[in-house]
Structure formats: C-alpha cells, structure tokens
Amino acid sequence: EDLCLILxxxxxxxxxNAVTLSKEESDILCGAITGxxxxxxALYTDSGLCVVRLHNTIMMNGIDVIPEESDLADRxxxxxxxxxxxxxRLTDKELKKSFDKELPEILGSIFNTLSAAMSFIDDVDRxxxxxxxxxxxxxxxxxxxxxxxxxxFRRIFSAKKLAIDKARCVKPIVEAVVEYMNRCDVGxxxxxxxxxxxxxxxxxx
Numbered sequence: 308e309d310l311c312l313i314l315x316x317x318x319x320x321x322x323x324n325a326v327t328l329s330k331e332e333s334d335i336l337c338g339a340i341t342g343x344x345x346x347x348x349a350l351y352t353d354s355g356l357c358v359v360r361l362h363n364t365i366m367m368n369g370i371d372v373i374p375e376e377s378d379l380a381d382r383x384x385x386x387x388x389x390x391x392x393x394x395x396r397l398t399d400k401e402l403k404k405s406f407d408k409e410l411p412e413i414l415g416s417i418f419n420t421l422s423a424a425m426s427f428i429d430d431v432d433r434x435x436x437x438x439x440x441x442x443x444x445x446x447x448x449x450x451x452x453x454x455x456x457x458x459x460f461r462r463i464f465s466a467k468k469l470a471i472d473k474a475r476c477v478k479p480i481v482e483a484v485v486e487y488m489n490r491c492d493v494g495x496x497x498x499x500x501x502x503x504x505x506x507x508x509x510x511x512x
Contacts, residue, residue: 310335311345315359325367333376339363340382341439373474380471381438423452432457437468483508 310332314320328336335345339361349355368388374380397405428448437443443464450460487508488497497504 308347311359311361314339314361314363315345318362319364319366322365322367323369325369325372328374328376328379330376333374333379335361336365337376337378337382340365371474373471381468382442383471385467385471420449420452424448427451437464 314335338345340363342362343360345359345361347357349357373383373385424445425448428444430451431444431447433440433444446464447457447460451457455463497507499507
C-alpha cells in the first residue's frame with residue numbers, strides 16, 4: 308500500500324540503494340511502468356472504491372538491481388556507472404552549482420533530441436518488435452535522433468537484453484559455490500553427495 312501511495316503521488320520515482328524486491332513489489336512496479344490502476348475499498352465504507360491510477364517512470368540504483376522477475380527485467384534499461392575516484396568526488400553544493408550551470412544546455416539537448424525523434428518514429432521497422440513494443444519504437448526513434456542506425460541499436464539492445472537475462476539467472480547459491488571453490492586449495496577435489504557439499508558451501512558462505 309505504501310509503494311502504491313508513493314507511485315500515485317508523482318510521475319518520476321527514484322529508489323536509492325535498491326537490493327531486493329518481493330514478487331508483489333515487482334508486480335506493482337511492472338503495472339506502474341506500463342500503466343495500471345490500484346483499486347481498493349475506500350476507508351469507512353462498505354462498497355465504495357478508491358482508484359489510484361499509476362503510470363510512472365522509475366529509476367533504481369544499487370550494487371545489483373537486476374530483478375529476478377522476467378516481467379520487470381524486460382522493462383529495464385540498465386546503465387552501468389563508473390566508480391568515481393577519490394580525486395573526482397564533489398560535495399552536494401559543488402554538484403548542484405555545476406548542474407545548474409549546465410541545465411540550460413541539458414534541457415535544450417533533450418528537447419532537440421525529442422523533436423528530431425518525432426520525425427523518425429513513423430519510419431521505425433515494426434516487423435519484429437520485442438515486448439514493450441511502444442517503448443522500443445520510441446527508443447529506436449531517439450537513437451536515430453542521436454545518430455545511431457536502427458540496425459546498430461537493435462544489436463546493442465539485443466546484447467543488453469542478453470546480459471540482463473544472464474544476470475537475472477545468477478542466484479546467490481551460484482555465487483556461494485564459486486566462492487567456496489575459490490577458497491579450496493588449488494587442485495583439491497571436493498567429493499560427496501550433493502546435500503553434503505551444499506552444507507559445506509552454506510557453512511562457508
């Protein structure tokens with residue numbers, strides 16, 4: 308209910324240091340990205356309904372924010388940020404001052420890109436569209452506006468989706484097994500029943 312309340316109050320929502328999402332939270336975010344309505348009984352009534360319409364742009368950051376649920380993963384654009392060196396870090400005041408200075412150029416570039424994308428949108432190849440087709444068409448048009456050929460964008464998009472699918476399949480137990488193997492002496496064999504090895508891995512992770 309709290310998540311729906313947050314999403315219902317704004318269009319662009321940022322979730323900092325996101326780590327894990329429950330199935331219910333993932334489903335709510337999926338609906339909010341695509342467009343949905345949260346319906347529940349109005350307080351102090353028997354049959355009155357409270358309808359909150361959701362249609363949001365959502366940003367999450369964290370060490371590993373790729374969700375296990377495929378529906379939400381299909382709605383992601385993953386951007387990997389480079390680590391900021393200690394010599395390049397800024398205070399909030401310095402960052403805001405720099406951002407305010409660049410803001411007119413940033414906004415101008417965004418508007419110019421969107422304007423150009425609108426002229427490309429009808430020319431996008433619609434013969435083999437992935438899930439979230441409308442968003443994909445918009446992305447292709449924006450890519451064209453930025454000088455990226457549609458064939459190149461399709462290749463980049465496919466590679467990113469494959470990377471997301473691979474990352475989504477990596478469970479914590481896989482990391483545990485790899486770490487346990489790295490801790491073992493080089494060349495040493497670990498033998499036994501699966502259940503026994505699992506207990507060893509679990510106790511060492």
